[in-house]
Every structure is written in structure tokens, then in C-alpha cells.
Amino acid sequence: MKKYSSRAEFLRTLGLDCTNSQGQYSFVNDEKKQVFFGLDQRDGINDTLILADEWKYTNKLKKDGTKYKNSTYSKSIPHIDLIENQGYELFVYKTLTSIDDNGAVHATTLFQTEVENRKLERKNDGYHALKHVTRCLFNVDLETPKGTKKPAKDNAQLTRFVRDLEVKNWVLNYARGNCECCGKSAPFTTSDGKLFLEVHHLLKLADEGSGRISNVVALCPNCHKEIHYGANRLLLTAKMYKDIDRLIRE
Ligand SMILES: [Zn+2]
Ligand SMILES: [Zn+2]
Numbered sequence: 001m002k003k004y005s006s007r008a009e010f011l012r013t014l015g016l017d018c019t020n021s022q023g024q025y026s027f028v029n030d031e032k033k034q035v036f037f038g039l040d041q042r043d044g045i046n047d048t049l050i051l052a053d054e055w056k057y058t059n060k061l062k063k064d065g066t067k068y069k070n071s072t073y074s075k076s077i078p079h080i081d082l083i084e085n086q087g088y089e090l091f092v093y094k095t096l097t098s099i100d101d102n103g104a105v106h107a108t109t110l111f112q113t114e115v116e117n118r119k120l121e122r123k124n125d126g127y128h129a130l131k132h133v134t135r136c137l138f139n140v141d142l143e144t145p146k147g148t149k150k151p152a153k154d155n156a157q158l159t160r161f162v163r164d165l166e167v168k169n170w171v172l173n174y175a176r177g178n179c180e181c182c183g184k185s186a187p188f189t190t191s192d193g194k195l196f197l198e199v200h201h202l203l204k205l206a207d208e209g210s211g212r213i214s215n216v217v218a219l220c221p222n223c224h225k226e227i228h229y230g231a232n233r234l235l236l237t238a239k240m241y242k243d244i245d246r247l248i249r250e
Contacts, residue, residue, distance in 0.1 A: 001041075001096065001110045002141065010111040011036075013140045014093070023072050025051060026079040033088045035079045036115075037129060038095040048118075050092065051076050052126035080127055083120045090120050092129045113141035137194060138173050145170050147212030164211040168199045175218035180244060181236055182223050198224045202237055203250045214248040 004010040014036060016027050027036045037050040057067035082088040094112035116137050118129035145166035177186050177195030186195035197218040203209030217240055219227065227233050241247050 001094065001112045004109050004111055006109060007107065007111075010093075010109075013113065014091075014115065024075055025055075025072055026076045028079055028082065028088070033082075033086070034091055035083050035088050036091045036093060037076075037079075038111075039092045039129065041094050041096045042099070046128075048128040048130055049125070050127055050129045051080065054125070080120070090118050090129055091115050092118050114139050138176050142170055142173050145213065147210060147216075149210050149212070167211055167213055167216055170213055171199055171216045171218050172197055174213075179220035179223050180217045181219050181227065181240060184220060187220060187222075196221075200224055200227060202240070202247065209250055213246055215250055217244065217247070 011027055014027075014029070015032070016029055016036065025037060028034070029036070039047065039050065051073065055070055055073045058070045060068050062068060079088075083090050093115050096108050096110045098106050098108060100106060114137060117132060119132050121128050121130050145163060147167045148163045172194075175197055177197070178184065179186070179197060186197050188196050190196050197220060200217050200219050201209045201211070202215050202217065205211070209215050223236070227236050230236070241249055
């Protein structure tokens with residue numbers, strides 16, 4: 001997990017502008033219709049529980065012996081409603097809290113940058129984020145790779161291989177499981193839980209095309225075959241150069 005100087009800094013990498021991130025279990029991006037919950041990785045904590053019923057009240061007692069309501073819990077209920085009734089998607093990121101000698105839970109600055117799309121389910125102890133059969137995994141903090149301009153001498157082959165792999169991973173991560181040609185979701189999930197897409201070089205490596213993100217796209221298998229063999233292959237390529245800002249004709 002990566003260390004951030006504050007939770008607000010981490011949330012900004014998710015595209016969330018949080019001026020005050022204290023006292024909240026969940027965050028909303030209204031523009032993209034997304035709700036983000038943290039999943040605590042502390043020992044013994046359930047890997048799906050995002051909002052437990054027992055968090056409704058604090059441990060502090062009023063004079064009459066009843067418990068105080070936990071306002072942090074109350075703030076997340078409208079977010080659950082956005083997912084259940086307004087078509088918002090649920091995302092989780094892994095985080096870690098610590099517990100002191102008095103049993104109080106402390107927030108942390110450790111966050112995993114991999115974000116996962118999950119399915120909301122109400123269970124008897126609270127709200128859970130269950131894994132999808134087809135899930136979208138992405139990393140919000142992947143460095144943009146340099147790639148390679150063209151194959152150098154033989155001893156540079158390993159460097160080139162590693163750099164091309166970085167480019168491939170970056171492009172697949174950027175595509176978020178959607179084909180960059182037709183926009184449809186990948187046709188299936190691989191055995192390691194990723195949505196399957198293939199990478200394609202717009203100018204072929206054999207024609208001295210580069211291994212940079214400006215020459216590489218993520219495609220569904222259908223579009224990939226069409227772009228190699230279809231009558232419309234040049235049109236499809238031209239459309240991608242027009243639609244995708246990072247691409248540069250070589
Ligand atoms: Zn496609
Ligand atoms: Zn190809």
C-alpha cells in the first residue's frame with residue numbers, strides 16, 4: 001500500500017475534491033455517478049463490510065444511559081441510497097486503520113491505489129460490497145511509461161521487452177475494461193479477474209511503429225480482428241486518432 005500525506009490527497013487521485021475528508025466513511029463523484037467506500041484491512045475485519053449496523057451509535061453514553069448517534073454513519077446512508085436507487089456505481093479502495101490501547105480506531109494515511117468496482121448487498125450485520133463476476137480493476141496511480149521509439153541493438157532487447165510490457169499494462173489500465181474502438185465492455189473476465197482486452201499498435205512494429213502509449217490502443221477481440229482484416233480498417237483507425245487524445249500518427 002502506498003502512503004499519502006493525507007486522506008484528502010489520496011481522494012484527489014480518485015478525482016474527488018475533498019476539502020474536508022474527516023468524519024466520512026464514503027465519498028461521491030456526482031459527475032461520474034460513483035460512490036467510494038474504504039475497505040479496512042485491519043486484522044479480523046471482513047473484506048466486504050463497508051457499513052456495519054453496529055457503527056450507528058458511538059460507545060459514549062448519554063446521562064440516561066442511551067448511546068449517542070455516530071454522525072459519520074448517518075452521512076453514508078444517503079450514499080447507499082444513491083447506489084440503491086439512483087444508479088450510482090460502488091467502488092472500494094483498501095485502507096488500513098490502527099487501534100490504540102483504549103480501543104479507539106484511528107484513521108491512517110495508508111491506501112491501496114487499486115480501485116475495484118463492487119456490488120452492494122444488504123446483509124444482517126450491515127452493508128457489504130461483494131465482488132462482481134466481471135469486475136473492473138484499475139490503478140489510479142500508475143506512472144505514464146516512456147515506451148520505446150524503435151528496437152535498438154540486440155543487448156537492448158530486454159529493456160525493450162520490459163518497457164513494452166509497461167506500455168501494455170498502462171494502456172489496458174487506462175481503458176478501464178472498455179474497448180477503445182467500439183466502446184463496449186470486454187467480452188469476458190480472465191482467470192486473474194481482469195477484463196479481457198488486447199493491445200494493438202496503430203503503426204505496426206514491423207513498419208517501425210513505436211512502443212509508446214501514443215501508438216497503442218486496447219481493443220476487444222472483435223475490433224482487433226476487424227482492424228487487421230476488415231474492409232473498414234483504415235476508417236476505424238482514423239476514428240481512433242480523432243477520438244483519443246493521447247494518440248499521435250507516426
Ligand atoms: Zn471493440
Ligand atoms: Zn493488432
